[in-house]
Amino acid sequence: xxxxxxxxxxxxxxxxxxxxxxxxxxxxxxxxxxxxxxxxxxxxxxxxxxxxxxxxxxxxxxxxxxxxxxxxxxxxxxxxxxxxxxxxxxxxxxxxxxxxxxxxxxxxxxxxxxxx
Amino acid sequence: xxxxxxxxxxxxxxxxxxxxxxxxxxxxxxxxxxxxxxxxxxxxxxxxxxxxxxxxxxxxxxxxxxxxxxxxxxxxxxxxxxxxxxxxxxxxxxxxxxxxxxxxxxxxxxxxxxxxxxxxxxxxxxxxxxxxxxxxxxxxxxxxxxxxxxxxxxxxxxxxxxx
Numbered sequence: 001x002x003x004x005x006x007x008x009x010x011x012x013x014x015x016x017x018x019x020x021x022x023x024x025x026x027x028x029x030x031x032x033x034x035x036x037x038x039x040x041x042x043x044x045x046x047x048x049x050x051x052x053x054x055x056x057x058x059x060x061x062x063x064x065x066x067x068x069x070x071x072x073x074x075x076x077x078x079x080x081x082x083x084x085x086x087x088x089x090x091x092x093x094x095x096x097x098x099x100x101x102x103x104x105x106x107x108x109x110x111x112x113x114x115x116x
Numbered sequence: 117x118x119x120x121x122x123x124x125x126x127x128x129x130x131x132x133x134x135x136x137x138x139x140x141x142x143x144x145x146x147x148x149x150x151x152x153x154x155x156x157x158x159x160x161x162x163x164x165x166x167x168x169x170x171x172x173x174x175x176x177x178x179x180x181x182x183x184x185x186x187x188x189x190x191x192x193x194x195x196x197x198x199x200x201x202x203x204x205x206x207x208x209x210x211x212x213x214x215x216x217x218x219x220x221x222x223x224x225x226x227x228x229x230x231x232x233x234x235x236x237x238x239x240x241x242x243x244x245x246x247x248x249x250x251x252x253x254x255x256x257x258x259x260x261x262x263x264x265x266x267x268x269x270x271x272x273x274x275x276x277x278x279x
Contacts, residue, residue: 006169007162010221014161015154017216022150028219029252033259035220040260044267057168060187061194061221062161063256070264078268086268090261096188097195098257101226102249104199109233109245112203 002056009051009058032063039067043075069093153215160210160217168194168221191222198223202230228252 013035020031042048048068051059059065070090077089091098132140171193175186201207207227211218218224232251236244250257 002173003166003169006165010165010168011158011162011217014157014217014220017161017220018154018157019150021216022153029255031216032219032225032256036256036260037263040263040267044270056183057172057190058162058165060172060190061165061168061223063220063222063225066222066225066256067260067263070260071267074264074268075271078271083272086265086272090264090268093188097191097222097225100192100195101199101229101253104196105226105230105233105249106245108199108203108230109237109241112234112237 005055006058009055010061011058013059013062013064035062035064036067039064040071041067043068043071048072066094066097069097156213157215157217157220160214161220162217164194164218164221164223194221194223195226198226199230202227203234207231225253225256 017031017035020026020034021028026034039048042051042064048059048065049072052065052068070093073089073092073094074086075089077085077092079085081088168190172183172186172190175181175189176183179186179189181189198207201210207218207223208231211224211227218227229249229252232253233245233249236248238244239248
């Protein structure tokens, strides 16, 4: 059941992205930035965590969850340490994604022979 | 524009009004079916999320983590797979077919970083790889961080204390 919801919600978010490509005619960078901002705003209203509880990876794998994780880290730290927490906590939860993307991409650039 | 009157003799006048021409051109355009693109994005994006769910369930069972704790390793694993597929040139082929289905999941974020790193490798490790890795992914991080900052400020002003 969890897999079905992950499929439907994850696929649905990708369809929203595709509609932004095709109908609104946004570039991929504009689409991704918009989705991240939407995820951030949704978590500001405490709406993204319920979606993750409901759809699991269907909500945590699309890029919207990156905005959600930034806000979630900032707000958790804001709650724990006060206003400075917005700055210090922001990247706490997204570290896994950003660090691994940097490290694996760098290693790939070292190992893989560039084409052309 | 100024030569329009002078050209009149040389060229045949258009028999269609510009409005008619636009409609005609549109009818002859190759069909970029939005519906088909959305269906592909839905299926591929959904499948990537199902793979993510399977990996997350695996970590939860194997390392006895809660779903929140497992999401970090899950994302890292998905990114690793995406980087390998990008290095083999497979991910970009998938992306051509699936559009947003491969771009919206976090694997697309890793793909944009890895392909930028590989593409600029020939310019050197520092200026090429280091300087260009965030060429495309940078906008996502910048807008995400700025949005998160303003949401945080809003919570401070509203006095919710981050709850």
